[in-house]
Amino acid sequence: MPDSYPATNIEEDLTAPTGDGTTVAHRRPFRRYILLSLVGIAAIAVLVSRVDVDAIGHELSAADLGYVLIAAGALAAFYAARAARWHLILGRRHPFPFVFWTSSLGYLANNAAPGLGELARPWLLRTQRGVPFASGVSTVMLERLLDLWGLAAIGLLSFAALGVQGTSVDVWLWAVGMGVAAVTTALLASTFALARRRESVTSWCERMLERVPFPAAVSARISSAIDSLLSGAAVLKSDLRTQALLFSGTLAVWALNAVTAYFAFRAVGLEPEAAVLSGGLMVVAVSQGLPAPPGYIGTYQAVWLAAYSALGLGPDEKVLAAAVVSHGLILILTTAFGLIGLQATLISLRELFTLRRRPAPAFVAAGLPVEERS
Secondary structure, rough: OOOOOOOOHHHHHHHHOOOOOOOEEOOOOOOHHHHHHHHHHHHHHHHHHOOOOHHHHHHHOOOOOHHHHHHHHHHHHHHHHHOOOOOOOHOOOOOOOHHHHHHHHHHHHHHHOOOOOHHHHHHHHHHHHOOOOHHHHHHHHHHHHHHHHHHHHHHHHHHHHHHHHHOOHHHHHHHHHHHHHHHHHHHHHHHHHHHHHHHHHHHHHHHHOOOOOOOOOHHHHHHHHHHHHHOOOOOOOOOOOHHHHHHHHHHHHHHHHHHHHHHHHHHHHOOOHHHHHHHHHHHHHHHHOOOOOHOOOHHHHHHHHHHHHHOOOOOOOHHHHHHHHHHHHHHHHHHHHHHHHHHHHHHOHHHHHHHOOOOOOOOEEEEEEEHHOO
């Protein structure tokens, strides 16, 4: 394979001008944004009708600040650990500070419009490090697969532990865990197989494209995008030690998140068992992959309450107060890290939210580990 891959024009396609002077990114359905905002408002309305709002206010005003600060520290460590794992997936070809701030900008973008961060991170890799957009998207997709796999594994183990203790677990919780585990395991296995046969897969795709009456330039772009996608999963071709670090690191990342949730509960006077804590966290984290209102406001609290109530944790006012503490820390830290990231990467909020910027010269050759670019 060539030493570097031709950059795809996906990032330019996202911002290509249309006939009315807008861009593709600008033409994302505004109605969907409004609808999801209404979903968040509806979730808040349901919560307000179910719990005593004054009691929640009392719990928050009486929250133990020491536990809140410990939760904030654990959450900061969680974001650093996630960035370190993405750094590993990227083959450690880019400075860790850049990877961390790029991750932070992804969280900031997700606060404004959930899902935007998954495009913002590969866009930044494309414009600032010369990595093909498809390769960046592939690394983000692999990260998400690992997250869901790790969460499902932790959740199912937690439910099994509760069963051994004689605590019944609702069927819908088991269904979520088993469904996510089955899908992510199948996708990871497929990605592993395809990444290890990258040259063969790319050659097969090129032969198939030759049979389709596409213009040569279109076929070349499709072939380049497929090759770039597979290159983003190159870490799955690495040695056993690196792969063990990747999968064990995923479990460690979410263990840190569980610590954050634990101290959020402790701040309002609850002390959940480890199995209850981890099982509920699986549902909350997995739900964030679904369409959500800006900042996940409303839906985060609703899913948190539904999951932990189903696992027998209560009263509802304390559980919901812990959700407010946890979510508040998330919004504060991701916004703070994201704003610092704007300065570190020298981009503006407008550029981040519209994904519009002229590509900068690459600092390193596009691609991942040297051993994978043969």
